[in-house]
Amino acid sequence: MTSSSPWFLSIRDLDKSYGEFRALRSIDLDIRRGEFVCFLGPSGCGKTTLLRAIAGLEPQDSGRIEMEGRDVSHAAPSDRDFGIVFQSYALFPNLTVAENVGYGLVNRRQPARAIAERVEELLALVGLPDQGRKYPVQLSGGQQQRVALARALATAPGLLLLDEPLSALDAKVRLRLRDEIRSLQQRLGVTTVMVTHDQEEALAMADRIVVMNNGAVEQVGTPEEIYRRPATPFVADFVGHMTFLDAVVTGPGTVRVDDLDLQVANAGSFPSGTAVRLAMRPEEVRTRSITEETPNCFEATIGDVTFLGSFCRAHLQPTRSRTTRIAADFSANAMRDLAIAPGEIRRIAFPPEALHVFAGAAR
């Protein structure tokens, strides 16, 4: 690979075990220069282990890591060009904010004046000008995390690693800092990898999301690809909400669920008779402008309705089916206009393009 390669970071066949437990399984991943990538997955899936392997803090057992075309697989962390922010702010409590931010610069033996100027510039960058004399304990959690961010950026690293940097903060601060980190990253153009288990955070911040499960990469894609075209039932289930139904393929582009025959736009190449899992997002259930020609339309009884703030989620049971229950989301307007209430019967439709078909019977 040459430095003209679009990839800042390339990972090949990375493996890591703790005793018998395989924490990373044959990870292959390429990250573009300037890209913001999120590692997303449930607790224990290996996100942090992968981040720490990239940093050289938790060496892999086998596999290769290249940064800007340089093989850093066995390089010490100090020989890898990154800055890192941890979940717990990890600031030195006995050092002032300015000393914390300038820590890495002092180690590089830069003149005091240059350091002071750079620290002031960094504090302004993270929205904390004139706070350099304070101690970490005098700052809020959000402010401490900004200081940690400034410290990680001090040496102008090629790669910014963020390990759940927002998860210790309360919801409002988290939202604000999320936007700030994203716009700062775009302004600086620094290649960034962030670990999170919060799907909303990943969808809102990332250029691309790496969904991990059980030490392996399940899918890599833009937020929209991950959400609209989940590659596996795990991704479909983990990102957003999905109704899963047992189905049987009845022909090209058709499946049967219980007594319902449904058209499916992307049915894959399963032969007739194959048991599959059908999946659909609650917001894709259609309730308006339904005519006799609308595909996959039928009557359904409205079951329980849960108020979720900006929308309501209802469970619907098609009247021709004994067992099928489908989650459907309704805006406040739709709730009112369609008089959605438990026990009512309404016509609904499943757009063929909104149905996902996966191999295997439902759990």
Ligand SMILES: Nc1ncnc2c1ncn2[C@@H]1O[C@H](COP(=O)(O)OP(=O)(O)OP(=O)(O)O)[C@@H](O)[C@H]1O
């Ligand atoms: N030093 C270690 N010794 C033994 N097992 C470890 C060690 N570090 C991590 N593990 C195990 O490896 C798995 C992956 O851990 P990792 O911290 O990468 O998960 P994660 O996806 O970041 O999860 P979380 O969001 O909970 O931090 C977990 O099952 C964890 O228990």
